[in-house]
Amino acid sequence: MQPNGCFLLxxxxxxNLPNMNDRIExxxxxxxxxxxxxxxxxxxxxxxEWFRVKLDGPFVAGRASRGHITHPGYEHVKWExxxxxxxxxxxxxxxxxxxxxxxxxxxxxxxPTLVEFxxxxxxxxxxxxxxxxxxxxxxxxxxxEAFRMNDGGWTQQMKNIENHVAQTS
Numbered sequence: 094m095q096p097n098g099c100f101l102l103x104x105x106x107x108x109n110l111p112n113m114n115d116r117i118e119x120x121x122x123x124x125x126x127x128x129x130x131x132x133x134x135x136x137x138x139x140x141x142e143w144f145r146v147k148l149d150g151p152f153v154a155g156r157a158s159r160g161h162i163t164h165p166g167y168e169h170v171k172w173e174x175x176x177x178x179x180x181x182x183x184x185x186x187x188x189x190x191x192x193x194x195x196x197x198x199x200x201x202x203x204x205p206t207l208v209e210f211x212x213x214x215x216x217x218x219x220x221x222x223x224x225x226x227x228x229x230x231x232x233x234x235x236x237x238e239a240f241r242m243n244d245g246g247w248t249q250q251m252k253n254i255e256n257h258v259a260q261t262s
Contacts, residue, residue, distance in 0.1 A: 123218050
């Protein structure tokens with residue numbers, strides 16, 4: 094059975110779940126065990142490889158994670174997220190300021206969005222469900238652009254993690 098909003102394409106589960114403009118939802122079935130996907134999400138070095146970010150240290154629940162983006166054209170962008178939950182092989186979540194790319198702007202007064210990665214074991218491997226919520230709290234002058242850019246960004250990141258776990262399983 095496929096989650097609502099998902100379809101099979103070339104034996105690959107693809108999901109662009111319907112949203113209410115305050116959240117982005119994506120899912121993909123990865124051909125890797127839950128333990129492997131969990132490591133790709135929560136080991137800061139592995140996360141950095143597929144997400145294209147150089148992080149200063151490990152993810153720790155309740156603490157800030159800092160670093161900088163390594164994706165070409167975005168090297169000037171600092172990474173900062175606060176890890177919310179790390180429930181082994183089930184849930185990894187953090188808050189951050191979406192599409193916070195202007196080095197001259199202070200985003201600290203904005204309410205961050207919540208990014209959640211949920212894992213479910215499937216017969217073929219792992220269903221990875223990504224949700225970023227809270228766009229309705231982003232200032233209206235940048236809400237639409239942040240939503241649009243992160244929606245496209247998460248589509249690419251789902252492909253990135255798929256390729257990463259396939260190459261390093």
